[in-house]
Amino acid sequence: MGLTHEWYNLNTVGLPQKVINTIQSARASSTRSLYDCKWRVFEEWCLQEGHISFQCPVGVILSFRQDLIDKHRAFSTIKVYLAAIAACHVGFEGKTASQHPLVCRFMKGARRLLPVSRSLVPFWDLAVVLNGLNMTPFEPLEGADMKHLSHKTVPLLALASAKRVSDIHALSVHPSCTQFTPGQTRVLLKPNPAFTPKVVGSCTPFGIEAFPPPLVSSGEQQQDLLCPVRALHTYMDRSKELRLNDQLFVSWANPYKGKPVTKQRLSHWIVEAIALAYTSQNLQAPSGLRVHSTRGLATSWALFKGVSIQDICAAASWSSPLTFVRFYRLDVSAPSVARAVLGTLLSQSSTC
Structure with missing residues (x-):
């Protein structure tokens, strides 16, 4: 289960193993796993300083965290270390290490010394990326290689659903988890039942509607190249022969061909797709691309397009509207997040 010292502390209380x-x-x-890694760093630091990590006094914990500040670690990093220490340390007078008055005051001071800055302006332009996904090497989709087919499908699914990478990583091709309606007008997706979501209770099925083919000047209809249902169906059909398990997204490259990709690899695919969308239009790809900006841009654009904040929070698995507002610092007041986001390029071109 990880966090051996936390298990030890709970065991000494007399709690049963289950x-x-x-x-x-x-x-x-x-x-x-993250807490276990941070705790081991604290253990090694205490060993060098001659202290017992899980029973050390509060001054030792504060000195370790001051050392992190002196090394210019981010405030969020210091918070993670504190959470790991609080989980494994025996605590003080029935309270965890994080609840000690000196520790609380230290964290307030650290927040003032290490202000958290979050850019409210995305590093990339949604319309540029969507336009790039309509071009070579992503289209024609049926002729694209598995690399570019994967690179197009993942960001479209991320934008259409506003889900975390971990939620997308948990999707499965098993018939009980992925179901297309006749005519591929809609797809219903739900994570593998074994998946443990970051937010308890957010692991719920979600559906994505297919985009209807837009009318061209002649009155005929043409395929919507940004339809996430079309991209997903094509990807599942093409990956059938190489996949080795039911996870939705699998590697296309040797020596891992057909094996499930990691969450980190999915993040790289999204970032690479954004960069490639720029270069395919002879534009300089912006630096500092982060996969989380996809989720932020999707929710922000959906809000701009008139989707209610309740629908956005439900789609993106935000625990509450207040969480959404505080994270993006938005002043909040299309029935579909996917249409609002991926339909951006179409609406812009129609108004020009």
Whole structure:
């Protein structure tokens, strides 16, 4: 389960093994792994300083965190270290290390010394990226290689759903998890039942509507190249022969061909797709691209296009509208997030 010292502390209280396992399951496996890694760093630091990590006085904990500040670590990093220490340390008089008055005051001071800055302006332009996804090497989709087909499908799905990379990573091609309606007018997706979401209760099925073919000047209809349902169906059909398990997105490159990709690799695909969309139009790809900006841009554009904040929070698995507002610092007041976001390029071209 990870966090051995947390298990030890709970065991000394006399709790049964099954109870301890349930308590430790309150955190996602990735969180437990991260805390375990941070705790080991603290353990090594205490060993060098001659202290017992899980029983050290509060002054030792504060000195370690001051060392992090002196090394110019971000405030968010210091918070993670504190959470890991609080999970494994025995605490003080029935309270965790993070609840000690001196620790609380230290964190307030650290926040003032290390102000959190978050850019409210995305590093990339949504219309430019969507336009690039309509061009070579992403189109024609049926003739694109698996690399570019994957690079187009993942960002379209991310933009259409406003989901976290971890949520997209948990999707499966199993018939019980991915279902297309007749005519591919809609797809219903739900994560693998074994997936533990970051936000408890957010692991719910979600549907994406197919974009109707737009009318051209002659009155005929042409395929919507930004339809996420079309891209997803094509990707699943093309990846059938090489996939080795039911995870939706698999590697197309040797020696991992057909094997499930990691969350980090999915993040790289999205960033690479954004950069390639720029270069395909002979534009300089912006620096500092981050995959989380896709989620932020999707929710922000949906809000701009008139989608209610309740629908946005439900689609993006935000715990509450207040969480959404505070994260993006928005003043909040299309029935579909996917249409609002991916339809941006079409609406802009029609008004020009």
